[in-house]
Amino acid sequence: MIFKKKILYLFILILSIGVFVLIFSNKEKNYANTKPSFVVNSNELINAYIQDEEKANALYTDKLIEISGTIKKINYLNQKSSIILNSDFNDSGIICELNNSESSKLSKLSKNRKVIVKGICKGFLKDVVLLNCYLDTIKTYE
Amino acid sequence: MNKLYIYLLFSSLFVNDTDNQFIARQGQISFFSYTSVENIEAKNNQVLSILDVEKNEIAISMLMRAFTFKKDLMYEHFNESYIESDVFPKATFKGKIIEFEKNKKSQIKIIKGEITIHGISKEIDIKTTIDKTKNGYIIEGEVDLVVKDFNIKIPPILSKNIAKVVSVKFNFQYYPYE
Numbered sequence: 001m002i003f004k005k006k007i008l009y010l011f012i013l014i015l016s017i018g019v020f021v022l023i024f025s026n027k028e029k030n031y032a033n034t035k036p037s038f039v040v041n042s043n044e045l046i047n048a049y050i051q052d053e054e055k056a057n058a059l060y061t062d063k064l065i066e067i068s069g070t071i072k073k074i075n076y077l078n079q080k081s082s083i084i085l086n087s088d089f090n091d092s093g094i095i096c097e098l099n100n101s102e103s104s105k106l107s108k109l110s111k112n113r114k115v116i117v118k119g120i121c122k123g124f125l126k127d128v129v130l131l132n133c134y135l136d137t138i139k140t141y142e
Numbered sequence: 143m144n145k146l147y148i149y150l151l152f153s154s155l156f157v158n159d160t161d162n163q164f165i166a167r168q169g170q171i172s173f174f175s176y177t178s179v180e181n182i183e184a185k186n187n188q189v190l191s192i193l194d195v196e197k198n199e200i201a202i203s204m205l206m207r208a209f210t211f212k213k214d215l216m217y218e219h220f221n222e223s224y225i226e227s228d229v230f231p232k233a234t235f236k237g238k239i240i241e242f243e244k245n246k247k248s249q250i251k252i253i254k255g256e257i258t259i260h261g262i263s264k265e266i267d268i269k270t271t272i273d274k275t276k277n278g279y280i281i282e283g284e285v286d287l288v289v290k291d292f293n294i295k296i297p298p299i300l301s302k303n304i305a306k307v308v309s310v311k312f313n314f315q316y317y318p319y320e
Contacts, residue, residue: 029214057231061207061231062207075168077168077170077187077315078170078185078187078313080187082168082187082188084167095167095168095188097187097188122188122205122207122208123205123207123208123231123232124205125188125189125190125203125204125205125232126165126167126190127167127190129188129205129208131188131208131210
C-alpha cells in the first residue's frame with residue numbers, strides 16, 4: 001500500500017515537472033496549424049503600411065498573417081533563415097524570418113517561386129517584418 | 143541645351159547619391175540585462191540601417207516588437223509596460239561617423255548621434271569597428287544605455303530583476319543600395 005502511494009507521488013512529481021518544463025521552455029510558439037487572423041497578398045500588405053502606417057499597425061501588428069507572394073531572396077544570417085518577398089513597390093518587400101523547424105523546406109525553394117508564408121507581423125521599416133514564419137507546404141508545392 | 147544640362151545635373155546627382163549609400167536590411171541588435179536575480183537577453187535580427195559614406199552618416203531604425211526573448215512574459219513586460227510599443231513602435235538612431243575613411247580596410251571610430259527610445263531622445267557616442275568588405279561594410283560595436291534615461295518605469299517589485307544599465311550590441315552588414 002505504501003509502495004503504491006510512493007509510486008503515485010512519484011508520478012505526480014514527474015507530471016508536474018513535465019508541465020513546468022512545457023510552460024517555461026524556451027521554444028518558439030508553434031503556429032504551423034493555427035488559423036491566421038488575416039490572409040493577404042504581399043502587395044496588399046505593403047500598400048496598407050505605405051498608405052497609413054498607424055492604421056496598418058493597429059490592424060496587423062502582433063497578429064498571425066498568411067501572405068502569398070514570390071521569392072526575391074533567401075538569406076541565412078545569425079543562425080536564422082529568412083525569405084524576402086517581392087512587391088510592386090520598388091524599395092519595399094516583406095522579410096519573413098522563419099521558424100527554425102522550417103529551414104529544411106528551403107532547399108526546395110528558389111527565386112521568383114510563388115510561396116505562402118504564415119507568421120507574426122511586427123510592423124514596417126523599409127520592409128514589412130514577419131517573425132516565426134511557416135511555409136505552407138501543400139499550397140507551396142502544388 | 144539647357145534641358146540637357148539640367149538632365150545631366152540631376153542624373154549625376156541621383157547616381158552619386160545611390161553610389162554613396164549602403165543598406166543593411168537585416169541588421170542585428172541584442173541587449174543584455176544582468177542581475178543577481180535573473181539575466182534577460184533579447185535579439186532583433188531585422189534592423190534597418192543606411193550608411194552614407196560621402197556624408198559619413200548612419201541611420202538606424204528598428205521595431206521594438208521584433209525583439210525576441212526567452213520567455214513570453216519578458217516580451218509582454220518589455221512591449222506593454224516598459225517600452226509601450228503601441229505608442230512607440232520604433233527606436234531610431236541618427237549619427238555621424240567621426241573621421242570616417244571610406245577606403246580603409248579596418249578602422250575603429252566614434253559615432254556621435256542621437257538615439258530615440260520610448261519617445262525620449264539622447265545624445266550618445268558609440269565606439270565601433272568598421273570593416274570594408276568586397277562590396278560593402280560591416281559595422282559592429284557595443285554601447286551601454288541607462289534605463290532611466292529613457293523614462294522607462296519599472297515597478298519596485300521588479301526593479302531587482304532588471305539592470306540599471308543595459309548593454310546593447312549591434313552588427314550591420316551593408317550592401318550597395320539597389
